Amino acid sequence: MTDSTEFTPGDPRKPWHWHPELPLQHPPVLVWPPEPKRFLAWLFGRGILCSVHMVYIALAVVAWVFTPSLERMATFEAGWMVEIWLRNAVLFMVFTGGLHLWFHTFRAQGDKHKFDPKPLQPRDPKFLFGHQLGDNVFWSLASGITLVTAYEVVIWWAWANGYVGCFGWDDGPVWFIALFFVVLFFESAHFYFVHRLLHWKPLYRFHDLHHNNVNVGPFSGLSMHPVEHVIYLSSMLLHLVIASHPLHMLYHSFFLTTGASTGHTGYQNVDVKGKNVMDVANLFHQLHHRYYNCNYGQMLVPLDKWFGSFHDGSAEVTTRIMKQNLRMKAGAPKGAAAGGD
Ligand SMILES: [Zn+2]
Numbered sequence: 184m185t186d187s188t189e190f191t192p193g194d195p196r197k198p199w200h201w202h203p204e205l206p207l208q209h210p211p212v213l214v215w216p217p218e219p220k221r222f223l224a225w226l227f228g229r230g231i232l233c234s235v236h237m238v239y240i241a242l243a244v245v246a247w248v249f250t251p252s253l254e255r256m257a258t259f260e261a262g263w264m265v266e267i268w269l270r271n272a273v274l275f276m277v278f279t280g281g282l283h284l285w286f287h288t289f290r291a292q293g294d295k296h297k298f299d300p301k302p303l304q305p306r307d308p309k310f311l312f313g314h315q316l317g318d319n320v321f322w323s324l325a326s327g328i329t330l331v332t333a334y335e336v337v338i339w340w341a342w343a344n345g346y347v348g349c350f351g352w353d354d355g356p357v358w359f360i361a362l363f364f365v366v367l368f369f370e371s372a373h374f375y376f377v378h379r380l381l382h383w384k385p386l387y388r389f390h391d392l393h394h395n396n397v398n399v400g401p402f403s404g405l406s407m408h409p410v411e412h413v414i415y416l417s418s419m420l421l422h423l424v425i426a427s428h429p430l431h432m433l434y435h436s437f438f439l440t441t442g443a444s445t446g447h448t449g450y451q452n453v454d455v456k457g458k459n460v461m462d463v464a465n466l467f468h469q470l471h472h473r474y475y476n477c478n479y480g481q482m483l484v485p486l487d488k489w490f491g492s493f494h495d496g497s498a499e500v501t502t503r504i505m506k507q508n509l510r511m512k513a514g515a516p517k518g519a520a521a522g523g524d
């Protein structure tokens with residue numbers, strides 16, 4: 184990895200404070216030819232077992248403990264629904280607030296492994312309340328946590344009434360574990376398609392709110408318009424189609440909510456005392472926020488590569504996408520960056 188200060192104001196060839204080794208490479212999963220050694224290192228290392236996904240599973244366990252009884256959830260009543268909203272709001276705020284404090288308030292690792300040299304935008308009239316953080320927290324809680332809770336409530340209600348099957352550890356440990364991967368891959372593919380859809384002109388006005396964040400922070404991840412939340416979080420409906428366990432559903436929910444927070448920290452990883460302890464974000468999505476017309480999905484399922492919208496971080500691709508954006512600019516939706524911020 185390159186660990187140097189490359190940013191030069193006004194120099195388009197050095198657009199980042201820090202970036203990983205370029206061109207970006209997809210995880211060694213859906214690649215051809217197969218790379219078994221790199222795949223095993225990914226599976227048992229920073230890809231899965233030593234990754235932030237284990238934190239989402241831990242959050243799922245905590246949430247499961249603080250879930251009302253199934254008997255109560257058999258009928259829709261405000262009491263248990265509010266309890267779930269509060270549990271989700273508290274866990275989201277502790278996790279995302281922790282990331283914000285670490286990276287942006289206390290600047291615990293300074294600019295080490297930070298992509299964009301600019302700080303967050305404390306005052307900007309385009310944001311609600313004229314303040315990026317206030318805007319981001321508002322949309323995350325009022326809309327994001329409320330709508331993910333709504334999906335969760337319907338799924339719990341369906342389970343409580345036996346309308347959908349539940350698949351537990353005793354039903355088959357191998358499939359039980361495999362279901363976490365089903366969620367991971369399904370969500371990664373779902374994100375590409377719904378995000379691409381949101382960039383379609385008639386729908387972009389709902390996605391514009393998220394793109395107000397050019398330089399992103401943890402709370403930017405779930406900062407979306409309610410219509411975008413309904414579309415983005417709809418992958419939760421998977422649990423009404425296939426038999427899964429509450430832990431799979433809750434992992435899915437935290438992947439969608441707190442996962443959006445990690446993906447928008449603006450930093451590649453958490454450094455404690457100079458040691459990289461966990462990868463969080465990726466330049467891949469930061470490139471989408473800066474250049475807009477690229478990297479709609481996630482690195483895991485390389486749909487951007489297959490459909491020709493992959494930005495690998497190289498200067499050549501930046502030039503190509505900037506030209507493409509300029510050509511589109513006349514008809515581009517409000518807020519679309521013509522090759523930059
Ligand atoms: Zn977008």
Ligand SMILES: [Zn+2]
Nearest residue numbers: 404447468472
């Ligand atoms: Zn984003």
